[in-house]
Amino acid sequence: MKLIVAITGASGAIYGIKLLEELKKNKIESHLTISDWGKTTIKAETDYSLEEVKSLADYFYEHNDLAACISSGSFKIDGMVIVPCSMKTLSSIASGYSHDLISRAADVSIKEKRKLVLVPRETPLNPIHIENMLKLSKIGVTIMPPVPAFYTKPKTIEDIVLNTVGRILDQFGIEIKSLKRWSGK
Numbered sequence: 690m691k692l693i694v695a696i697t698g699a700s701g702a703i704y705g706i707k708l709l710e711e712l713k714k715n716k717i718e719s720h721l722t723i724s725d726w727g728k729t730t731i732k733a734e735t736d737y738s739l740e741e742v743k744s745l746a747d748y749f750y751e752h753n754d755l756a757a758c759i760s761s762g763s764f765k766i767d768g769m770v771i772v773p774c775s776m777k778t779l780s781s782i783a784s785g786y787s788h789d790l791i792s793r794a795a796d797v798s799i800k801e802k803r804k805l806v807l808v809p810r811e812t813p814l815n816p817i818h819i820e821n822m823l824k825l826s827k828i829g830v831t832i833m834p835p836v837p838a839f840y841t842k843p844k845t846i847e848d849i850v851l852n853t854v855g856r857i858l859d860q861f862g863i864e865i866k867s868l869k870r871w872s873g874k
């Protein structure tokens with residue numbers, strides 16, 4: 690399996706990083722791109738260097754490289770996750786404004802009817818954000834805000850992050866050991 694991972698400038702860069710780590714552990718081929726503001730949040734919010742994050746992926750593309758292979762529907766890929774997804778990138782996808790590699794690869798995922806998962810992060814949400822999410826949800830895009838589940842009794846931030854990462858990977862049928870599931874009382 691091959692997946693595209695895009696990290697944009699919403700808060701929560703750690704979700705994208707942990708997703709890359711899990712893909713690596715599970716030997717899933719990852720194609721990574723990071724927006725300029727995604728690079729800023731990695732620096733502001735985590736102890737990872739940009740080079741460390743890039744090295745987690747099998748392939749890395751600059752977000753302004755519209756000639757990268759993932760910009761074309763002819764390149765075979767199994768799906769794409771944008772995590773975290775800013776309201777700006779959400780908006781550009783919802784309006785079909787493919788100005789960078791992230792929104793272009795998402796546009797390609799939609800036109801090729803491939804799995805596209807957005808992990809949008811903002812609070813509170815305004816009606817524009819909600820309408821953009823609804824528009825994309827109606828055409829089959831999975832909208833998965835990184836909302837923690839407390840039935841797993843998380844003890845650390847890592848527990849919370851890995852739960853969301855596990856639920857993202859569920860979308861692709863990839864099982865990670867750390868995901869705690871509710872199995873009834």
Ligand SMILES: Cc1cc2nc3c(=O)[nH]c(=O)nc-3n(C[C@H](O)[C@H](O)[C@H](O)COP(=O)(O)O)c2cc1C
Nearest residue numbers: 697698699700724726727733775776777778810811
């Ligand atoms: C530290 C930091 C946190 C941010 N958090 C969010 C956020 O949670 N959600 C959001 O939509 N934008 C957030 N932004 C603003 C986006 O980075 C900004 O809208 C940017 O233009 C997004 O561009 P991109 O989608 O190309 O990464 C944040 C910016 C910074 C510097």
